[in-house]
Amino acid sequence: MIRKISTVSMLALLVLACTHDPLFDPLDYQLESRLQELSPDGTLSHFILPDSDDFNSIPQGVGNRLTAEKVALGKMLFYETGLAQDAIYDAGKGTYSCSTCHVPSAGFMPGRIQGIADGGVGFGLNGESRGMMNGYNESDLDVQGARALSLLNVAYVTNTTWSGQFGARYANEGTEYAWTDIREVNHMGLDGLEAQNIEGTIIHRMRVSPGLLDTLGYIPMFDTAFPEFPESERYNRVTVSLALSAYLRTLLANEAPFQLWLKGDREAMDDQQKAGAALFFGKAGCYRCHKGASLNSVEFHALGVLDLYQTGGFNTSPEDIRNYGRGGFTGKTEDMRKFKVPGIYNMADSPFYFHGGSKHSLHDVVEYFNKGIPENPDVPGSQISSFFHPLNLSEQEVQGLTEFLKKGLHDPNLQRYVPTSVLSGNCFPNNDPLSRAHLGCD
Numbered sequence: 217m218i219r220k221i222s223t224v225s226m227l228a229l230l231v232l233a234c235t236h237d238p239l240f241d242p243l244d245y246q247l248e249s250r251l252q253e254l255s256p257d258g259t260l261s262h263f264i265l266p267d268s269d270d271f272n273s274i275p276q277g278v279g280n281r282l283t284a285e286k287v288a289l290g291k292m293l294f295y296e297t298g299l300a301q302d303a304i305y306d307a308g309k310g311t312y313s314c315s316t317c318h319v320p321s322a323g324f325m326p327g328r329i330q331g332i333a334d335g336g337v338g339f340g341l342n343g344e345s346r347g348m349m350n351g352y353n354e355s356d357l358d359v360q361g362a363r364a365l366s367l368l369n370v371a372y373v374t375n376t377t378w379s380g381q382f383g384a385r386y387a388n389e390g391t392e393y394a395w396t397d398i399r400e401v402n403h404m405g406l407d408g409l410e411a412q413n414i415e416g417t418i419i420h421r422m423r424v425s426p427g428l429l430d431t432l433g434y435i436p437m438f439d440t441a442f443p444e445f446p447e448s449e450r451y452n453r454v455t456v457s458l459a460l461s462a463y464l465r466t467l468l469a470n471e472a473p474f475q476l477w478l479k480g481d482r483e484a485m486d487d488q489q490k491a492g493a494a495l496f497f498g499k500a501g502c503y504r505c506h507k508g509a510s511l512n513s514v515e516f517h518a519l520g521v522l523d524l525y526q527t528g529g530f531n532t533s534p535e536d537i538r539n540y541g542r543g544g545f546t547g548k549t550e551d552m553r554k555f556k557v558p559g560i561y562n563m564a565d566s567p568f569y570f571h572g573g574s575k576h577s578l579h580d581v582v583e584y585f586n587k588g589i590p591e592n593p594d595v596p597g598s599q600i601s602s603f604f605h606p607l608n609l610s611e612q613e614v615q616g617l618t619e620f621l622k623k624g625l626h627d628p629n630l631q632r633y634v635p636t637s638v639l640s641g642n643c644f645p646n647n648d649p650l651s652r653a654h655l656g657c658d
């Protein structure tokens with residue numbers, strides 16, 4: 217095993233390999249041994265995302281065994297604009313879906329600084345042209361005080377949202393005192409995804425009733441997905457959440473070049489990306505927070521980035537509880553201004569980074585980490601993570617790291633997760649007249 221070989225013999229091996237094998241790239245060697253060193257079991261498989269139909273390897277939620285039938289149903293409901301019947305004005309009815317704010321071609325982010333569901337109009341190419349619908353006031357909009365998180369690789373997110381407030385286990389053990397309001401759902405004992413998505417259809421003004429599901433044509437799919445549920449409990453927000461969550465667990469960026477490289481295709485990344493990856497897992501220290509296969513973690517850190525009210529979101533303010541991150545949920549001083557470490561695959565698809573969307577290129581994100589100076593005066597210095605400090609990377613290193621994020625961690629084929637149509641036959645992700653025109657639905 218390579219880890220056990222001494223540095224001297226490794227160097228000798230390197231020289232030998234370089235002279236004898238024209239395909240041998242020392243960068244592969246360096247990255248491979250570094251990853252083996254970081255991996256708990258000493259193998260690269262720790263960093264490999266499973267195939268989307270390999271249900272035994274995908275992390276499953278308690279009480280939500282993954283099945284192809286649930287995934288197929290969730291894959292429809294996520295895009296189904298027909299559910300949008302609880303819009304506050306008639307003009308909004310039937311016009312939005314989960315995918316309005318989690319656009320597949322935008323890396324399952326909104327494609328703009330803030331997602332707008334009910335009360336929004338327009339799409340553009342990627343969600344970037346969405347604005348406010350005539351007749352809605354700012355306070356009527358379904359918008360949140362933080363940028364929507366990407367949904368890629370969320371199977372690895374045990375406690376969801378930037379504050380980690382959903383999910384009964386893992387990071388939330390001991391936070392039962394804070395399970396009030398929308399978080400009461402945690403008392404059901406579910407994990408983050410399954411718990412959050414029960415509330416999600418309410419918050420996002422979607423109607424879930426046996427009558428509507430029947431009208432839209434979904435009853436047979438529920439019957440196949442949930443045969444063990446008595447009929448009286450089969451068509452409701454819980455089963456909708458289980459199906460949505462099952463689908464979300466299959467959204468894996470397993471075709472990204474870094475993933476292909478891990479699985480043995482040493483040419484999937486070019487030298488600049490490999491050098492960037494070596495920095496990510498080495499000198500630049502990114503791996504200390506971005507861990508495991510999805511490069512996320514359910515740990516909370518303050519990087520002192522701007523909040524959404526400072527960068528121009530609708531309907532948010534200095535008082536918005538979301539500005540406080542984990543602290544807004546737990547109420548603890550030590551948690552204030554700390555945010556969950558997000559996954560970072562396919563970030564190139566939607567250029568609005570951090571919870572307040574304050575950075576618009578991955579180069580700027582890397583520069584922010586390289587400079588190590590907090591930009592938000594509202595965040596007390598005592599809260600800032602001790603891992604956030606100047607990195608002294610050269611411009612060339614910054615470029616390499618940026619390339620790794622931009623291309624190495626970019627799955628080019630997310631379209632495989634999108635259905636060709638939904639049962640209502642409606643346009644999606646959005647179904648308002650302007651979006652229909654943008655999406656070519658008319």
Ligand code: HEC
Pocket residue numbers: 294313314315316317318331332333334358359360361362363364365366367370373375376377378379409412413416417420460464538
């Ligand atoms: C109006 C825009 C909007 C709509 C519509 C929307 N979301 Fe989100 N979503 C967000 C925002 C914003 C966040 C981050 C919220 C926070 O951290 O407080 C988020 C977070 C999430 C997360 C947590 C991810 C993580 O890593 O913690 C999941 C899961 C999710 N949404 C699923 C859904 C599902 C399923 C639907 C449809 C029922 C949906 N969303 C509809 C904006 C939206």
Ligand code: HEC
Pocket residue numbers: 365366496500501502503504505506516517518519521555556557558559560563568569570571572581582585586601603604617621
């Ligand atoms: C101290 C832990 C920590 C370290 C070290 C760290 N990150 Fe992060 N990273 C986070 C957190 C927390 C966020 C979200 C912060 C926020 O929005 O408030 C984040 C956000 C990001 C984002 C934006 C994700 C999004 O959804 O907007 C990218 C890209 C990123 N980090 C890349 C890196 C790179 C590259 C490095 C190494 C130079 C790095 N991170 C080092 C914790 C860390």
